[in-house]
Amino acid sequence: MNNSDLLEVLSKGVLKWNYVEDITDVEEQNNDDEKDDCRKSILDEIFPPRVWTRVDNNNKLITLRQTISREPSNRDGVFKMIVILNNLEKFYSFKQKGLCETRNSVYNFFFDEVLRQVIIMDEDLGAILFRIHNEFKNMIFILKCMYDKAVEANDLTRRSSEIDPELYKEVEDLTRINNELIIKCRHSKQRHLERLKKKESGEDYKFLISLKMKHKMLMNYIKRSSEQLKEQMSMMAPSTKTSYLIQSKVNSTKL
Numbered sequence: 243m244n245n246s247d248l249l250e251v252l253s254k255g256v257l258k259w260n261y262v263e264d265i266t267d268v269e270e271q272n273n274d275d276e277k278d279d280c281r282k283s284i285l286d287e288i289f290p291p292r293v294w295t296r297v298d299n300n301n302k303l304i305t306l307r308q309t310i311s312r313e314p315s316n317r318d319g320v321f322k323m324i325v326i327l328n329n330l331e332k333f334y335s336f337k338q339k340g341l342c343e344t345r346n347s348v349y350n351f352f353f354d355e356v357l358r359q360v361i362i363m364d365e366d367l368g369a370i371l372f373r374i375h376n377e378f379k380n381m382i383f384i385l386k387c388m389y390d391k392a393v394e395a396n397d398l399t400r401r402s403s404e405i406d407p408e409l410y411k412e413v414e415d416l417t418r419i420n421n422e423l424i425i426k427c428r429h430s431k432q433r434h435l436e437r438l439k440k441k442e443s444g445e446d447y448k449f450l451i452s453l454k455m456k457h458k459m460l461m462n463y464i465k466r467s468s469e470q471l472k473e474q475m476s477m478m479a480p481s482t483k484t485s486y487l488i489q490s491k492v493n494s495t496k497l
Contacts, residue, residue, distance in 0.1 A: 251326055256355045258311040259292070266304045284369050285310055285361045289354070315359040327352055341386055350379075 289310040298304050336345040361368030
């Protein structure tokens with residue numbers, strides 16, 4: 243399917259209508275109108291008849307009408323719709339996510355025909371689908387309005403000349419402080435990682451073990467020295483021991 247075929251499909255539409263009929267000479271009475279209103283189905287309410295006027299070749303004003311088709315769909319028609327939709331996606335290259343007016347209009351273009359087919363199969367199910375579709379259309383419209391307002395509120399280029407230069411300077415100072423804090427945080431994180439790596443390697447544990455061994459050796463040395471001192475004191479005479487103690491006290495007092 244080439245581009246000209248796609249444009250022709252877009253001009254004619256996917257929704258199926260009956261052939262145009264001339265209703266110029268048809269006289270509609272009020273009772274018939276009331277009966278028609280009573281017989282009016284959900285399909286006619288959603289897709290009301292098209293009525294317009296034009297001048298024919300004899301310069302006569304005629305009235306034309308076109309009603310929605312009640313012909314059910316078939317497998318070939320559904321497959322043709324799928325092919326057309328895939329080609330339109332490639333033709334427009336619209337976004338698959340987010341707000342996109344082109345995608346929204348193309349999907350609505352096909353949804354009308356899908357809704358018509360569902361109503362023909364089950365009117366109640368078609369009415370529910372129509373209500374849900376209207377709710378989603380309203381929600382998309384509201385989201386688009388909110389998005390446009392947000393973009394307009396954040397557009398500062400038009401009022402950039404009205405901004406105080408001091409604010410620009412303050413922004414630059416805050417940006418510089420923020421960058422310095424980021425660098426400090428990065429260095430602190432690096433030191434923490436190095437300390438953690440060193441601890442995991444066992445160097446701190448080895449240092450702690452060496453301190454415990456030195457402490458134990460020092461305590462053993464003090465214990466042996468105390469025992470030797472006691473033995474020397476026990477071997478001295480009482481008078482010598484007394485003088486030695488006095489001398490020790492005097493030395494401690496001088497210190």
